[in-house]
Amino acid sequence: MRLMSSYGLVKIVVIGFGNVGRGLAKTIALKNNELTKKLNITVKVVGVVDSKGMALKKDGFTGIELLKLLEQPRSSVGSCEVYGRNYVDIEELYGEVQPDIHVELTPANYDTGEPGLSNIRRALNYGLNVVTANKSPLVKAFNELTALAQVRNVKFKYTGTVMGATPFLRALKWMKAHRVEYLRGILNSTSNYILTLMHEKILSIEDAVKEAQLIGLAESNPSLDIDGLDAAAKLVIISNTLGHSIRFENVERSSLRGIDLRDIMIAIKNGYVYKQVSTLDLVKKRASVNVERIPVNDVLAGVKGAMNAVHIVTDTGEYFFQGKGGGGVETAHTVLNDVLEIALGD
Amino acid sequence: MFSVVKVGGSILRSTEDYVKTAAELRNLIEEGERFIVVVSAAKGVTDKLLKYLNSSSKAIDEVKEFYVNAAREIGGFKLVKRVEEEVSRVSSIQVKYGSVNPAICDYVLSIGERLSKIILRGALDLVGVNSTELDARDFILTNNVHGDAEIDLEKTEPRVSKLREFISEGVIPVLEGFIGSSPEGFVTTLGRGGSDYTATAIAKILGLEKVYLVTDGPGVYVANPSIIKRVEVIPKLSYSEAYEASLHGVKRFNSKTFKVLLGSKGIRVYVGEWGKFSTVIDDNTGDEGPKIIATSRDESHLRVSIIGEGVYRAKYVVKAVSSLRDLGEHVLGLNVNYPRPSITLLFKDEEGANEAVLTLYKALLKGDDT
Numbered sequence: 001m002r003l004m005s006s007y008g009l010v011k012i013v014v015i016g017f018g019n020v021g022r023g024l025a026k027t028i029a030l031k032n033n034e035l036t037k038k039l040n041i042t043v044k045v046v047g048v049v050d051s052k053g054m055a056l057k058k059d060g061f062t063g064i065e066l067l068k069l070l071e072q073p074r075s076s077v078g079s080c081e082v083y084g085r086n087y088v089d090i091e092e093l094y095g096e097v098q099p100d101i102h103v104e105l106t107p108a109n110y111d112t113g114e115p116g117l118s119n120i121r122r123a124l125n126y127g128l129n130v131v132t133a134n135k136s137p138l139v140k141a142f143n144e145l146t147a148l149a150q151v152r153n154v155k156f157k158y159t160g161t162v163m164g165a166t167p168f169l170r171a172l173k174w175m176k177a178h179r180v181e182y183l184r185g186i187l188n189s190t191s192n193y194i195l196t197l198m199h200e201k202i203l204s205i206e207d208a209v210k211e212a213q214l215i216g217l218a219e220s221n222p223s224l225d226i227d228g229l230d231a232a233a234k235l236v237i238i239s240n241t242l243g244h245s246i247r248f249e250n251v252e253r254s255s256l257r258g259i260d261l262r263d264i265m266i267a268i269k270n271g272y273v274y275k276q277v278s279t280l281d282l283v284k285k286r287a288s289v290n291v292e293r294i295p296v297n298d299v300l301a302g303v304k305g306a307m308n309a310v311h312i313v314t315d316t317g318e319y320f321f322q323g324k325g326g327g328g329v330e331t332a333h334t335v336l337n338d339v340l341e342i343a344l345g346d
Numbered sequence: 347m348f349s350v351v352k353v354g355g356s357i358l359r360s361t362e363d364y365v366k367t368a369a370e371l372r373n374l375i376e377e378g379e380r381f382i383v384v385v386s387a388a389k390g391v392t393d394k395l396l397k398y399l400n401s402s403s404k405a406i407d408e409v410k411e412f413y414v415n416a417a418r419e420i421g422g423f424k425l426v427k428r429v430e431e432e433v434s435r436v437s438s439i440q441v442k443y444g445s446v447n448p449a450i451c452d453y454v455l456s457i458g459e460r461l462s463k464i465i466l467r468g469a470l471d472l473v474g475v476n477s478t479e480l481d482a483r484d485f486i487l488t489n490n491v492h493g494d495a496e497i498d499l500e501k502t503e504p505r506v507s508k509l510r511e512f513i514s515e516g517v518i519p520v521l522e523g524f525i526g527s528s529p530e531g532f533v534t535t536l537g538r539g540g541s542d543y544t545a546t547a548i549a550k551i552l553g554l555e556k557v558y559l560v561t562d563g564p565g566v567y568v569a570n571p572s573i574i575k576r577v578e579v580i581p582k583l584s585y586s587e588a589y590e591a592s593l594h595g596v597k598r599f600n601s602k603t604f605k606v607l608l609g610s611k612g613i614r615v616y617v618g619e620w621g622k623f624s625t626v627i628d629d630n631t632g633d634e635g636p637k638i639i640a641t642s643r644d645e646s647h648l649r650v651s652i653i654g655e656g657v658y659r660a661k662y663v664v665k666a667v668s669s670l671r672d673l674g675e676h677v678l679g680l681n682v683n684y685p686r687p688s689i690t691l692l693f694k695d696e697e698g699a700n701e702a703v704l705t706l707y708k709a710l711l712k713g714d715d716t
C-alpha cells in the first residue's frame with residue numbers, strides 16, 4: 001500500500017459532491033475531532049469536485065470551511081471564494097494537493113460506466129488508493145479495476161456500493177473460509193419503500209413514487225430503481241466480490257411497473273406481499289431481480305421502507321444481514337469507514 | 347459561556363427584517379456575547395405551507411416569491427439558486443394534507459425554517475458576522491411523532507455538544523428551530539412555536555445560562571393586550587408558571603419549551619425584543635400569587651385562567667370568585683388545577699370572558715377591590 005502523506009494524516013479528494021459527497025464532507029466536519037482522538041487519524045479533504053468545477057486546498061479544508069462548502073448550491077463548488085475553480089481538471093487537482101485517497105461519488109451510468117470508470121482508472125494509475133460508492137465502474141470493469149489496484153499496489157474499496165449504509169460487503173469479503181452458495185435479498189431501498197407504501201397505504205405506484213421522491217429517496221427518473229437496474233448492479237458486484245464473474249446484461253429483471261393496486265389487494269387478502277427480490281444462485285450460476293409475491297411470513301416480507309436485507313446460504317450455515325440501504329450521510333459513513341481502513345493500513 | 351438566541355418569525359416579515367436581525371446579532375457580538383442562533387420561518391410562512399398541504403399551489407408560489415426576493419436582495423444568484431433548489435423539492439409535487447405520509451407533511455413544513463436559515467446566513471455575511479449554517483436534522487434527534495415530536499435529550503446531547511467547537515473557533519452557528527430528525531431519519535416538526543423548544547432544549551443539554559427568545563413585543567403580557575389596553579409585561583416567571591402559561595395559550599408558546607426546563611437549575615430565559623427583554627423566566631419560584639390572566643378556548647368553552655405559584659390557595663380563589671360576583675350568569679364553572687399553579691374559569695360567551703379578564707386584572711393584579 002502507498003504510504004499516507006504523514007503519520008496520522010490522510011488526504012482525500014472527493015469527486016462528486018451530491019448527496020453522498022456532501023454527507024461525507026459534513027460527517028468529516030462534525031466527527032473529525034472525535035476520530036482523531038479515537039484513532040489518531042485526521043482525515044483532511046483537500047479537494048472537492050462536482051460536474052462544473054472544483055475547490056482545492058493543499059492543507060485541507062477546516063471543519064468550518066467544509067460546512068461552508070455545503071452552502072454552495074449544486075454544481076457550484078467551483079465558484080466558492082478563494083478555493084474555487086470553474087473547471088474540472090483532476091490531474092491538476094492531484095498535482096497540486098497530492099492526495100492519498102480518491103473518493104469517487106459520481107452518478108452511476110450503466111451504459112458507459114462514466115464518468116466514474118475513467119476517474120477510477122486514472123486514480124489507480126496515478127498510484128492513489130480509491131474508495132467508491134458508485135456502482136457502475138465496477139459493473140463495467142470489476143476485474144480490470146481490481147487487478148489494476150493490485151498491480152499498482154494500492155487499495156480499492158467499494159463497501160458503500162451495496163446496501164449503502166450497511167457494511168454487508170465488508171462482512172462478505174471477510175468470510176473467506178465460507179463458500180457462499182446462494183443469496184436472496186432486498187437490495188434497493190427506493191423500490192422497497194414504494195412497495196411498502198403501496199401495501200400499507202394502498203397508494204398507486206405513481207403516488208408512491210412521488211412520495212419517495214419528496215422524501216429524497218427516489219430520483220426524478222426512478223427507472224434505475226423500479227426497473228431493477230440498481231439491484232442488478234449490486235448482484236454483479238456481490239458475485240464478483242465472491243469470485244464469480246457475471247455480466248450485468250445477464251441478470252434477469254422484471255419491473256415494478258407491472259404491479260397495480262388490484263394485484264396488491266389480492267395478494268394482501270391471500271396472505272402475500274410483493275417485493276423486489278434479488279437472487280444470486282452461485283451453484284446454478286443464475287442472477288435475477290424480480291418482483292415476487294412472497295408469503296407474509298417470509299423473512300424478507302418484514303423488511304420494510306428504506307431497509308435492505310440479505311439472506312445468505314453458505315456451506316456451513318445461513319446468515320441474515322439487515323440495515324439501511326442508503327441515505328447521503330449514512331452511506332458517507334460507510335465510505336468514511338473505507339477511508340479509515342485504508343489509513344489504518346488494514 | 348455562550349447563550350442561545352432564538353429569532354422568532356414575528357420579527358422576520360420582510361427582507362429588511364433579516365438584515366436588521368443580522369445587525370442586531372452583530373451588536374450582541376460586539377457587546378461580548380457568544381451564541382448559537384436558532385431561527386424560525388418568516389412570519390406567515392408555516393401557515394402558507396399548511397395551505398399548500400391543503401392543495402393550494404398558490405401558497406407555495408408565495409413562499410417561494412418571498413424567499414427568492416429576500417435571497418436576491420441579500421445574497422445574489424447563489425442564494426437564489428439555493429432557495430430554488432429547496433422549494434423545487436416540494437413544489438413539484440402536489441400533496442394533500444392528511445392523505446399523505448405525516449413524514450411528508452413535516453418535510454414540507456420544514457422548508458419554511460430551512461429557507462429562513464439560508465437567508466439569515468446570507469444577511470449575517472452581509473453585515474460581516476462569521477457564521478455557519480448547520481442542519482437541525484443532524485443535531486436535534488426526536489421521537490417519531492410527526493407534527494408534535496419530542497426531542498430526545500440523551501441522543502441529542504453528543505451532537506449538540508459539537509456546537510461548542512464552532513463557538514470556540516469564533517463562528518456563530520445558525521440552525522433551524524422547529525425541526526429535528528426521527529429515529530428512521532425523516533424530518534420531524536416539534537409543533538407550533540417549536541423553535542423556542544429547540545432553543546431551551548439546547549440550553550438544557552449544554553447547561554447554558556441564557557436563552558433569548560426574540561419576538562415582536564417587550565415580553566409576556568400579564569393579560570391579553572387586545573382586551574386590556576396598555577397592559578403591563580410580567581417581569582419574572584418561574585419555569586412552572588411559564589409552563590402553565592403555555593398550556594393556557596399565553597403568547598402561543600409551545601408548552602414543551604418550558605416543560606423541558608422543569609427541574610433545571612440556572613437557565614434564564616429572556617423574552618422580549620432587541621434591547622428590551624422585559625420578562626425573565628428562571629428556576630426561582632419567586633413570590634406566590636396571581637401573575638397572568640390568560641384566555642384560551644377549547645371546543646365548547648372559553649377559558650379564563652389565573653396563573654401564578656400558589657393561586658390554588660383558598661385566599662386567591664375566594665378573591666377571584668368574589669370579584670366576579672356580578673358576572674355570575676356568564677360563568678359555567680371553576681377548576682382549581684391543584685397542584686398546578688393555575689385556576690380556570692369557564693365561560694359560555696366571549697363578552698362574559700372578556701369582562702372577567704378585565705375584572706380579574708383589576709382585582710388580582712392591580713389590587714383594585716372596588
Ligand SMILES: NC(=O)c1ccc[n+]([C@@H]2O[C@H](COP(=O)([O-])OP(=O)(O)OC[C@H]3O[C@@H](n4cnc5c(N)ncnc54)[C@H](OP(=O)(O)O)[C@@H]3O)[C@@H](O)[C@H]2O)c1
Nearest residue numbers: 016017018019020050051075106108115133134164326327
Ligand atoms: N444516495 C445514496 O443513498 C447512495 C447510496 C449508495 C450508493 N450511492 C451511489 O453513490 C454515488 C453518488 O450518489 P449521490 O446520491 O450523491 O448522487 P448525486 O446526488 O446525483 O451526486 C452526484 C455528484 O456527482 C457530480 N458529478 C456528475 N458528473 C460529474 C463529473 N463528470 N465529474 C465530477 N463530478 C460529477 C454531480 O455534480 P453536480 O452537483 O454538478 O450535479 C454531483 O455532485 C452514485 O453513484 C450512487 O449510485 C448513493
